[in-house]
Amino acid sequence: MSIHELPYLKDKVNELKEEGVYRKLPVNTGACDAVVDFEGKKVINLSSNNYLGLANHPRTKKAAIEAVEKYGVGAGAVRTIVGNMDIHEKLERVLAEFKREEAVMVFQSGFNCNAGTIQAITGKGDLIISDELNHASIIDGVRLSRADRAVFRHSDMSHLEEILKEKRDQYNNILIITDGVFSMDGDIAKLPEIVELAEQYNAMTYVDDAHGSGVLGESGRGTVDHFGLHGKVDFIIGTLSKAIGVVGGYVAGKQVMKDWLLHRGRPILFSTALPPAAVGAIIESVTMLMESTEYTDRLWDNAKYFKEKVSKLGFDIGHSETPITPVIIGNEAKTVEFSKRLLDNGVFVSAIVFPTVAKGTGRIRCMITADHTKEQLDEAINTIERVGKEMELI
Numbered sequence: 224m225s226i227h228e229l230p231y232l233k234d235k236v237n238e239l240k241e242e243g244v245y246r247k248l249p250v251n252t253g254a255c256d257a258v259v260d261f262e263g264k265k266v267i268n269l270s271s272n273n274y275l276g277l278a279n280h281p282r283t284k285k286a287a288i289e290a291v292e293k294y295g296v297g298a299g300a301v302r303t304i305v306g307n308m309d310i311h312e313k314l315e316r317v318l319a320e321f322k323r324e325e326a327v328m329v330f331q332s333g334f335n336c337n338a339g340t341i342q343a344i345t346g347k348g349d350l351i352i353s354d355e356l357n358h359a360s361i362i363d364g365v366r367l368s369r370a371d372r373a374v375f376r377h378s379d380m381s382h383l384e385e386i387l388k389e390k391r392d393q394y395n396n397i398l399i400i401t402d403g404v405f406s407m408d409g410d411i412a413k414l415p416e417i418v419e420l421a422e423q424y425n426a427m428t429y430v431d432d433a434h435g436s437g438v439l440g441e442s443g444r445g446t447v448d449h450f451g452l453h454g455k456v457d458f459i460i461g462t463l464s465k466a467i468g469v470v471g472g473y474v475a476g477k478q479v480m481k482d483w484l485l486h487r488g489r490p491i492l493f494s495t496a497l498p499p500a501a502v503g504a505i506i507e508s509v510t511m512l513m514e515s516t517e518y519t520d521r522l523w524d525n526a527k528y529f530k531e532k533v534s535k536l537g538f539d540i541g542h543s544e545t546p547i548t549p550v551i552i553g554n555e556a557k558t559v560e561f562s563k564r565l566l567d568n569g570v571f572v573s574a575i576v577f578p579t580v581a582k583g584t585g586r587i588r589c590m591i592t593a594d595h596t597k598e599q600l601d602e603a604i605n606t607i608e609r610v611g612k613e614m615e616l617i
């Protein structure tokens with residue numbers, strides 16, 4: 224076979240097929256709502272991160288259109304050249320107010336916020352200590368840093384302390400990084416304990432709150448607000464792509480952090496600023512959250528309803544504390560099969576398998592949103608029960 228046919232990749236793809244984990248991308252032909260249209264077939268959507276239903280809300284859409292009318296569709300350059308518009312500045316002010324922090328630096332996505340921030344704030348002679356279940360973008364960000372790294376067992380505070388005790392004296396700065404809400408299990412980081420240990424050992428803390436922003440805390444202000452830890456977490460990362468409903472990422476914290484990132488945050492220096500439509504829509508989303516708790520109230524009401532019912536059916540829903548509801552099946556192929564059969568029966572829940580989660584812990588991950596009606600949730604629960612019984616999972 225010619226090298227141009229990429230035989231080594233063909234072999235790898237064939238392996239995926241043999242393992243039963245090869246999948247084609249589903250195609251949504253409309254907006255990301257509680258019900259989506261998969262090429263003519265309407266299915267209940269239990270897979271999106273659009274927690275609050277803001278991705279297709281009349282107010283956010285209107286704000287996006289108005290921003291396009293005034294600013295066009297592209298920022299035209301990186302922010303440090305000519306891509307910095309007054310709406311980017313406004314967005315950062317609004318987000319800082321929402322997060323109750325001194326300053327916010329916005330990035331083009333949550334992923335590149337982690338990739339760009341971690342390497343900019345750490346260096347040779349520093350140590351990064353990271354929870355083993357942290358998001359892939361944190362792992363990549365850590366890889367880009369010249370600091371040394373250590374990993375602590377998931378939410379295991381005695382392991383974290385062991386590392387701190389052993390390594391503290393060997394390094395200049397120590398940065399402890401954790402997800403705020405762990406995306407595959409829905410559990411919340413033990414932030415008060417982490418902050419206490421950090422203070423005890425003179426370390427800094429970094430929380431990636433992608434699944435906590437718009438979900439936890441007062442009107443979705445996040446995990447730091449949920450625990451009342453304002454001023455004690457040094458770097459608070461959020462995404463604008465999930466509950467906020469648009470795209471982008473940010474880090475909230477001290478003004479001096481922002482000053483530094485403006486000079487050394489590589490995605491700020493080398494990647495074009497967020498498009499005006501996205502910025503306009505995000506400002507509107509955050510404004511809506513500051514005006515009312517109705518979105519987060521509805522999200523939590525729906526999540527509690529769904530979790531209680533699915534758990535009562537006899538499924539293992541792990542130890543989630545948030546609207547993320549894993550239904551743990553175990554075997555990878557069975558998990559993929561379960562998800563496929565649910566889709567055939569009108570419910571879209573994606574299968575999450577190795578390497579996204581550990582081998583043998585395959586699950587369908589149900590994402591409950593404020594947008595679901597109780598009727599839609601009931602229909603989904605009934606289908607999960609029926610297919611689960613057919614496959615002898617319950």
Ligand SMILES: *Cc1c(COP(=O)(O)O)cnc(C)c1O
Pocket residue numbers: 332333334335337358360402406431432433434462463464465470471472
């Ligand atoms: C989704 C996610 C990201 C990436 O955010 P995007 O804005 O989608 O790039 C980063 N960290 C965590 C923990 C996430 O769940």
